Amino acid sequence: MARRSMRNQIVEAALEQFHTHGYNAAGVKTITDAAGVPKGSFYNHFDSKEALAVEALRHYREGRRDDLTGGDAEPLARLRAHFEGFRDDVVRLDYTRGCLIGNFGAEIADHSEVIRECVRESFQHWAETIAATIEEAQRAGAVRADLDPGTAARFLLNAWEGTLIRARADRSEEAFDAFFAIAFGPLLTAED
C-alpha cells in the first residue's frame, strides 16, 4: 500500500512538473522533491524518466473532463462547452501550461518513441470522441452534413492545439475567440 502510494505521489508530482516546466526542464530530482520522496526511491518505481512521462501523460488524459459523451445538452452545445471548459482552465492559469499532450508532442515526440506513441494514442482517442459528437450533431441537423466527421474532428482538435499555443504566446483571449467564431460558425454550423 505504502509502495503504491509513493508511486502515485511521484506520478502526480511529475504531471504537475512536466505540465508547468516541460519535459526536459523537469528533472528527476525536481520531481521527487515535489513528491516529497527521496530521489533514490525513483528507480524502485520507474525504469526511466521517459517511462514516468508516459504514465504522467496517461494520468493527465484520464483526469481530463469527460463531458463529450452523455448528458442532457445537445451534441453541438456539448462540443462547445468541452472546449470552453478547457479555455477557462487556461485563462485561470494566466494563459500558461496549455495541453500536456500537445506540449509533449512539440517538445519530445521526435526523440522518444514511447512518448510519441502515447501522444499519438491520446490524440487519436480524443479525436474519435469528437468525431462521434460531430456525427451525433449532424444527425440532429446542427452540423453541416457535407463534413466527414472523422476529418472534421481531426482538423478541429489540431486547430485547438494550435490555438492553445497562440493563446499562451499572446496571453490573450484572441486566439480562443477566433477558434470559437470560426469553428462554431462557418466551419461546423448548418445553414438554417
Added chain:
Amino acid sequence: MARRSMRNQIVEAALEQFHTHGYNAAGVKTITDAAGVPKGSFYNHFDSKEALAVEALRHYREGRRDDLTGGDAEPLARLRAHFEGFRDDVVRLDYTRGCLIGNFGAEIADHSEVIRECVRESFQHWAETIAATIEEAQRAGAVRADLDPGTAARFLLNAWEGTLIRARADRSEEAFDAFFAIAFGPLLTAED
C-alpha cells in the same frame, strides 16, 4: 569581420540545434560545438542562451519561404502552396521538427518573456500576411465573403501549428490531409 562571422555561425548552429532538439535539450556547449567555436567565446557574443534563442528565432523567421505575397498565381493557390511547401519540408525530414515558432511557444514561452514576445510577434506577422492573402482571394471571389480575414487567418495559422504537432506524433500525412481538405474546402472556399 571574423567576429561577425563567428556570431553568425553560432546563430545558425543554434537554430539547427533548437529546431532539432528543443530549447532546453540544446545546451550552450552543444551549440558552440556544432558551430565549431570555443564555448568560452559564446559570452563575447550573447548575454544568455535566451538572447541567442531570440536571434535564432528571428533568423528562422527570415529564412522561411516568402511566397505569400506577389507572384503570378491566384491568391488562394498561393496560400495553399505556402502550406504545401511547409508540409513537404516536414515530410522530407521524416515528420520531425515542425515549426520553431510553435515549438518555442509550447516549450518555453511560459518561462521567458523575451522569447514569448518574439513568438507572439512572429505569429502576428505571419497571420497578417495570411489575412492579406485571404482578403485578396475574397476580392477575387475565391474565398467566401462572410469570413473576417483577420479572424480566419488567425484560426488557419493556429490550425496549421496544431496540424504540425499531430503529424509529428502520427508520423503520417493524415493530419495534413485533414488540414487541406477542410481549410481549402468548406472553411475558405466560396460556393460556385
